[in-house]
Structures are given as C-alpha cells and as structure tokens.
Amino acid sequence: MTVVFDWQGVDVRLGGRAQVQALQGVTLRIHAGERVAVIGPNGSGKSTLLRALHRLVPVAAGRVEAASRGQAGVVEAGRRQAMLFQRPFLLRCSALNNIRLGLWLAGLPWRATRQPAWAALERVGLQAWADRSARALSGGQQQRLAFARAWALRPQVWLLDEPTASLDPHAKREIEQLMAVFASEPGATLVFASHNLGQVKRLAQRVLYLEGGRLLADLPVERFFDEAILAQTSPQALAFVRGEVG
Ligand SMILES: Nc1ncnc2c1ncn2[C@@H]1O[C@H](COP(=O)(O)OP(=O)(O)OP(=O)(O)O)[C@@H](O)[C@H]1O
Numbered sequence: 423m424t425v426v427f428d429w430q431g432v433d434v435r436l437g438g439r440a441q442v443q444a445l446q447g448v449t450l451r452i453h454a455g456e457r458v459a460v461i462g463p464n465g466s467g468k469s470t471l472l473r474a475l476h477r478l479v480p481v482a483a484g485r486v487e488a489a490s491r492g493q494a495g496v497v498e499a500g501r502r503q504a505m506l507f508q509r510p511f512l513l514r515c516s517a518l519n520n521i522r523l524g525l526w527l528a529g530l531p532w533r534a535t536r537q538p539a540w541a542a543l544e545r546v547g548l549q550a551w552a553d554r555s556a557r558a559l560s561g562g563q564q565q566r567l568a569f570a571r572a573w574a575l576r577p578q579v580w581l582l583d584e585p586t587a588s589l590d591p592h593a594k595r596e597i598e599q600l601m602a603v604f605a606s607e608p609g610a611t612l613v614f615a616s617h618n619l620g621q622v623k624r625l626a627q628r629v630l631y632l633e634g635g636r637l638l639a640d641l642p643v644e645r646f647f648d649e650a651i652l653a654q655t656s657p658q659a660l661a662f663v664r665g666e667v668g
Pocket residue numbers: 436437438442443444462463464465466467468469470471
C-alpha cells in the first residue's frame with residue numbers, strides 16, 4: 423500500500439522568531455485512498471497541519487516522509503497535491519482563464535489549455551459561467567471553480583482547509599458532493615479540516631483530533647465519536663464534539 427504521508431514527531435513553530443509552537447510531536451501515516459478529517463478547537467493546529475503536509479510551512483523538528491518500504495509500503499516521490507482554502511484565491515480574469523492559467527503554469531502550452539479547462543469547468547457544472555469574471559461569481563461558484571482548477575491538474579492528494587466554512591447551506595452541499603466525487607476517484611487521498619461534524623461523519627473514514635498542536639486521537643470515524651473514547655481522549659474533546667467549545 424502506498425504511504426502518502428509519513429511523519430514522526432513533527433514540530434512546527436510559527437510567528438516572529440518562530441515562538442508559537444503550532445504543532446508538537448505529531449506522528450501520523452496516511453495511505454493512498456484514505457479520507458481523513460482533521461478536527462479540533464480553534465487554534466488547535468488544523469490549518470498548520472494541512473499547510474505543513476503541503477510544505478507551505480517548514481518543519482522545525484521531526485521526520486517527514488523518509489521512504490519506508492516493506493510491510494509499511496512505499497512513500498511515493500513527486501506526487502501531485504492540491505490545497506484549497508476556505509476562501510479561494512482566484513485571479514482577476516474569467517472563470518475559464520483561471521483554469522487555463524493554472525494549466526499553463528503547470529507547463530502546458532497556452533493553446534493546449536482550452537480543452538482540459540473546459541472539461542474541468544464541465545466537471546463542476548460551471549460551463550455557463552466560463553466567460554464571467556471569476557471574482558464576480560458567488561462564493562459557492564468560486565469554490566467550485568477552485569476545485570475545477572485543481573482537478574484540471576489531476577491531483578492525487580487533496581488537502582482542503584475548511585472548504586465549506588464560509589458557504590451557505592446549498593453551496594455547502596454542492597461542495598461536499600464534489601469532495602465526495604473527487605475523493606472517490608481511483609487512488610485519490612483526501613485530507614480535510616472541518617468544524618462541521620456532520621460533514622466529517624459523511625465524508626471521512628478516519629479522524630485526526632488536535633488540541634494545542636498535539637495529535638490526541640487518530641481513530642476510525644465511528645470509534646472517534648464514541649463518547650466513552652472521547653472522554654478518554656481529553657475533557658475538551660468531549661466538550662468539543664458536544665458543541666460546548668469552539
Ligand atoms: N502566522 C502565524 N504566526 C504566529 N502564530 C500563528 C500563525 N498562524 C497560526 N498561528 C498560531 O498557531 C496555532 C495553530 O493555528 P492554526 O491556524 O493552525 O489553528 P486551527 O486549528 O486551524 O484554527 P482555526 O480553527 O481557528 O482555523 C494557533 O495558536 C495560532 O494562533
């Protein structure tokens with residue numbers, strides 16, 4: 423089985439003179455094909471974990487992705503990853519050109535970008551908005567466009583940081599459907615942060631629970647939501663799942 427992330431005792435420090443310990447001693451292994459939710463109270467390190475998986479923030483200590491072979495599997499080199507955020511970063515041009523530019527930046531000649539960009543727009547149902555300014559689209563459409571732009575590059579790993587947090591209920595459902603569809607493509611791996619525990623139950627097979635930068639639980643989703651197990655995890659974990667802390 424392919425190991426896509428293999429961390430041993432990872433620390434991440436942020437801020438001036440790297441004084442904030444955003445992650446502390448995180449050990450985890452994620453295999454290809456898994457659907458993993460990252461949850462925890464505000465400031466617990468969810469975004470930092472995703473950013474570090476995408477190498478957007480440096481690791482201060484620990485071991486990341488040393489190739490492991492044999493029973494544990496093989497860490498794949500040079501895989502394609504996409505990271506999406508709560509608010510998509512879209513360029514000031516048409517929806518179609520946002521995707522074309524993504525493909526062009528990835529090395530495709532400009533003339534070869536039109537067809538795959540159209541296919542990506544169709545994949546998320548945005549063909550009718552191809553020529554609209556991306557920034558004039560609704561929040562849900564903008565997020566769909568961000569998914570299309572990422573999908574055009576055929577990522578094997580999706581890292582999503584609260585992708586539905588700022589959307590209305592209808593758009594939330596649409597994006598959740600896209601997450602489910604893309605995660606079910608052969609070999610795709612999904613790691614997403616969410617405050618929406620219903621969404622976690624619908625989409626994830628496994629839950630990583632963070633508190634104060636530490637990974638306190640790494641469990642199959644049905645075990646994580648067992649109150650007896652939550653109570654053993656930490657007093658705050660139970661309160662968090664009951665909605666008593668943010
Ligand atoms: N650029 C930064 N500089 C300094 N500290 C930071 C920076 N970004 C995050 N932090 C701190 O690192 C810790 C983890 O933050 P992070 O954003 O990863 O948490 P989170 O679980 O995603 O929070 P939320 O649910 O509020 O989005 C927090 O204490 C936060 O204040």
